[in-house]
Amino acid sequence: MESNFEREDGWPTFTKKGWSAAEYDADAGSADITAEQLGRLLALVDATKAKGLHVTEITRDEFYDPELSEVFVKWVRAFKDGPGLLVLRGFPVRDRPLEDIWRMYWGIGAHFGIGVSQDTHGKLMGTVAVQPGMVGARVYGTSDMAPLHADRIDILALLCINKAKAGGENVFVNALKVWEIIEAERPDVLALLKRGYPAHRNFEEPEGCSPVTPYRVPVFGEVGNLRSCYFGGNAMLVHQESRFAEILKDADREALNFLDSVVNRPELQLHQMLQPGEAVFINNMEMMHSRTAFEDGEGPFDKRLLLRLWLQGRPCRPIPQDMRVIHNPDGNLGIWPKAAVQAA
Template sequence: MSLDFETSAAWRVEDMQRDRGWIFTLDDPQRAQLARAARDAFDPDRPLFDYARSDFDLGPGWDVIAAAAREAHFGRGVSLVKGLPREELSAGQFRLLNWAIGLNLGVARPQGKASQYMSEVRAAGTDYRSAGARGYSSNAGLDFHVDASDLVTLACYNKAKAGGQSMVSSSVSAWRILAAERPDLAEIARQDFHLSRNQEEAADEAAFYSQPLFDFEGGRLFCKWNRNRVRTAQALESVPPMTRAQHNCADLLDAILQRPEVMFTMWLEPGDLQIMNNHVMLHSRTAFEDFDEPERKRLLYRLWLAPLDSMRLPETWRQYFRSIEPGTIRGGFRGHHHDESCRAFERRQAGSLGMPTMIV
């Protein structure tokens, strides 16, 4: 166990409040060009897979977004872009703009049973605690967790009537606290936990997988935590019961993540784009109350991305990510409909970025 590695992702709340360099703002000309790019390319009958990077002239606003992505990927682990042209675009055009941003950042990854490559984060009546449920389609408060990709982007189109506050904690800071306060439980966190795929497994995948909550590779710390999936795995055949030490480890980790000096909160406003590195950040959300009018209901668009410049993952991440090699197509939930059209898109998109086109 090591505590002496250096990374700006090991922040505390006071650091985020003192130095606002993780916030990037688009100016009016940049916002106008992004809006034009989305409107000019938008065709409501054209599938997302049919769009290419060359279909969009994002202009100088792209430099701002790219800088924010670098901050999330290699800096503090989280960044915020303010000023995407929400008022100038319909929901469909705003969705397409975020797809265009994703095309420039990496290869989008499938996100669930339907093998969807962009998720609409909205309340759809889902029971978050049920075995096959997902938090993004409920209005419940969520456990701290990471998503199934190197990077995740979340773009706000409508905010809730009340609630829905975003919460982010550094897994690097949490690890340091855990290792300092309870080195015995930190050692447990380096051992395998079992996580359910929540009925979203592809045909060649088991219903659950195992990996440690923390591991190191190349002098970097990586984290994987999702209490809800650890909990639902306990109901699956062949998954051993959690030990008392594992329960204690999970409880203390969740408590650390919610300490006032560790948990940073923010409100995502319409036009905000949040970018996070899932290997060093954990995120959550408070419960929310929606508006009655359908056009005003809370709506965000989420992308999971495998970026061109990703780093090598720990060997223990291989079962879940399928590839641990840098700059490869990896991560995501392939789901039940990951077919040749999905694979063709992934190969085409990877080729356009100069990434290896092998799909594992």
């Protein structure tokens, strides 16, 4: 039987509804890997090793079993058509070497999208853990609280290998619900947020490009019936004040303050603690995410470690062109590797 991925591909053509924490459908947003499925997935892992493939060389054609095709379709469509979060449980993180877990994780991820670079070094396989002395002081390399934000990619995936001794809880806010609230309570604010604000590219732009977007990056926008939201520096007053205070008007400050007040309403915030063996796939154009501060322990399983993927959807999610903060020379998403950084 030949592989057929037609039903995995494509994005919703309908207007999705937002949800609050109380409205979140946990059944639609989670799935458990059965024993039979796990056996087939690990057989695929072993097959990729036998072929001598590096983890990042594993494609969905290589990670295909006709008996799993309906399972992959179910997971991918639940993610794209459902609440924008999918928690997948059952990775054997205590029973197989980390390389095997990476292979299984990457192979499943290949059905959701294409792995792309997460930093200027061109790293495709990311980790979230305390990394002392990390260049750039990215928050994922610290134990600090991470504020609500969205990454510059279609899909973010996180797989928990170890929990911290204390803390490290994930927090999610559905941005479509934020859109609906602002539209109902302050349509004047919605208009400003749809126009958007410039964003600094954090020196992760391709060579020859401006470190600041030469256009406004919308917080909210739509293509057809598909609504999308991007919550980065374009949506944060502290970012705008520090970089672009001279262009801000009182109405802009009021709009960004109101956005912040809605995002931080407790009833919108869904709290989840990923357990070892659980992965979450996050729709970055529909969700915001954050993490509470944490404390690592001394034991081998008491130091927080997550595996991270940045995935470009198939096809790339249709969003307003100016909602993309970085436009790479090859047209793909992610952070364009820099030669000087790669050689360092």
